[in-house]
Amino acid sequence: MSTPLSLRAYMAGTRLLGPFTRLLLQARARRGKEERTRVGERRGEPSLARPRGRVAWLHGASVGETLSLLPVVERLTQRGLAVLVTSGTVTSARLLERRLPAGAFHQFAPLDVPAYVRRFLDHWQPDLVLIAESEIWPNMLVDVDRRGIPLVLVNARMSERSFRRWQRMGGMIEAVLGRFDLCLAQSPGDADRLARLGAPRVGVVGNLKFDVPPPPADPLRVSALSGLIAGRPCWIAASTHPGEDEIVAAVHRAIAPHFPGLLTIIAPRHPQRGDEIAAVAGDFELRAAQRSRGLEPDTSVDLYIADTMGELGLFYRIAPVVFVGKSLVGDGGQNPIEPAKLGAAILHGPHVQNFADVYAALDRDGGALAVPDAQQLANTLMRLLGDGMRMRKMARAAAATVDSFGGGVDRTMAAVEPYLMQMHLEER
Structure with missing residues (x-):
């Protein structure tokens, strides 16, 4: 495949930036944006040994993308x-520590610098690569393609805004997607x-997020918290x-007089x-308690701040x-699928283009209501x-x-089955 000038310029530019990424990563680590003890992984330096046998590499940008991959991870293991x-x-890494099945493990993705990508691939030598949604990193994709590793974009999305932006990049996006x-x-x-x-080859299989199990919660904690706020x-x-x-x-201030104990x-x-x-709660003269400080929502609390990781399933x-x-x-x-699966009525504002199809279906079927502003949010909550x-x-x-939107995992696995069969035949 030919390499247009725009792609060659990108590859050259990222190669020159390589020496400066150490400072970037250090600054991000100071702000909590990187795990200090695992910064080397962002330079393609592994912190784990490669397991023996066949390895599938799945990549997602952050929490939402990696969660959507979990059913596929399970099938592959x-x-x-x-x-x-x-x-x-960092957030996605901590979540995956709790959610990955046996036979799967996490590493931070290397920055899209040619030397880092090469070091990463030299070590892991994946037999199949699945990239989630819209993670289009040119150096990574070019190097995977160069090595002849099957490369699949799963749960792929391309918003209208991203489409217009990529159109302005000339032949670069065609050269990258063509990999x-x-x-x-x-x-x-x-x-x-x-x-x-x-x-070159595009199919429609649906959104994997519909097949992700709802976030777990300890039944004892659910029972205890339900009892604490009962009534x-x-x-x-x-x-x-x-x-x-x-x-x-x-909104709390506006509706609390109508709902004692809200x-x-x-x-x-x-x-x-x-x-x-x-x-912010203090500015509104609301009594707040933070879960991260070990506090509970007793009867003195108006606003309970759930500032912990991995507990949305509980709430x-x-x-x-x-x-x-x-x-x-x-x-x-943000993704409304998890609360919908766990039996909640959904409210949302007007800016939902990242999940437009999901919200449109929920609104159409009466499972969700759009609220254009704070006043309408208050009014709708009053009614509900x-x-x-x-x-x-x-x-x-x-x-x-x-x-009703489930089944994306089955269709995805059926689509990648030829690559899995090829791996099986090569082992014989």
Whole structure:
């Protein structure tokens, strides 16, 4: 495959930047953006030995992408493959430590610097590479292709905005997408945009996120927390981003007089913002408690800040209404599938383009409601918290909708089966 000037320029530029990445990684580690003891992995330096036998490498950018890969990871380990899962964030690494099945292990993905990618591939020598969603790193894809390793883009998505941006890159995106043996798209729209950008073989298999089991929770903790807040009206604002915390606090202030004992739970997308949210609560004269400090939502607490890792499954199980953040302030929304699977009525703002198809289906089927601003969020919560029957009806509709979209894992595994069979034949 030819290498256009734009791709050659990118490869040359990243090669020159290599010596400066050490300073970048050190700065990120100081801010908690990298694991200090594992920074070498970002330079392609392994911290684990390669297992014997066949290895499949699966890569996702962060929490959402890697979670969507978990059912595929499970299927591959059941086929006897060792599975290397890479990601680029500390949060995803910590989550995967708890969720990966036996036979699978995590490393941080190398930065897209030619020497780092080469070092990574020399060590792991994967037999199959599956890249999730839109992680298009040119050096990585070019080197994998050069080695003749089967390369598949799974759960692929290409937003309209990303499509327009890539169109301005000339022949670079075609040269990069052309390295994939197969692209398995989430939707017909994603498939169309990928094909127009030059992906050679594109199929539609659905969104893997619909097949991910809901986040787990210790039943004893669920029971204890449910008992602690029994009788109190409760809702949760999940995966909030800066700017939404003030909205949540204002909404609590507005509706609390109508619901004595109201408890608002706020679970920020980035738990390290807990102190910041506590300060917001103080500005609104609300009594706040942070879970990261070992505090519980007793009757003196108005706003409970769930600033811990891996506990959304617990809070989704006790809150009948979930507002999903990054949708009133922010860009693109967060995944509503998990709370829908766990029996919650869903509320969301207008900015949900990253999950547009999911929200459209939930809204259409009555499992979710769009709230354009803080006032409408308050009004909608007033109606739902005062009408338990309607909340339960919404929750049932949300669960039915997400269940109807399942099957993406089966279709993905069927599509990659020829590559697995080829590996099996080569072993004989």
